[in-house]
Amino acid sequence: MKRRIWVTHLPLWLSILAFVATGLAGQAQAPQDSEKARDIKVFNDRVQEYVKLQKNLEASLPTLKPTMDAAQILEHQHALARKIADARRDTRQGDIFTHEVAERFRKIIRRAFDGPEGRLARRTIRQDSPLKVPVLHVNDVVPEDIPITTTPPTLLRMLPDLPPELTYRIVGHDLTLQDTKARLIVDLIPKVIR
DSSP, X not given: OHXXXXXXXXXXXXXXXXXHHHHHHHHHHHHHHHHHHHHHHHHHHHHHHHHHHHHHHHHXXXXXXXXXXXXXXXXXXXXXXXXXXXXXXXXXXXXXXXXHHHHHHHHHHHHHHHSTTHHHHHHHHHTTOOSSOOOOOTTOBOOTTSOOOOOOHHHHTTSOOOOTTEEEEEETTEEEEEETTTOBEEEEETTOOO
């Protein structure tokens, strides 16, 4: 009789086992997901702090009226870059791309370049890359003679969204976080592109 109960209720037992196994797998996955969410939140919070600083410093400059004069635009850009660099003079590499965030980005970038569209992504970044790239640091203004390298769309879809004041740019083998108005290196992850 006991055997008959077991057999007739086998689908129920299998469902219970599957439910328990799914729950256990979810528990094992949850800490990893929460760490990822925490790291991305840290990144996003620091990005927002930077944008707030940038807007406050730009507001302290004389307003740039609409103009086609490249010299005026460039002077405003340089003045903003100087103000930001001065306000962030104690900033170091890794203040926005913390160690944990940089490791997450490295995994994302590895997956993007090793995946099925990796060859196309590499071709995208190499077509604009100059032969010799200077070593860049946080608060450096991106030199005018370095072409702006396109960040592959496949990679952009995998990275956290940025506000319009910032952009991801690949310079040589580094992933940089650049201020779009000041052309300033806000932070970078060196040697992320193999």
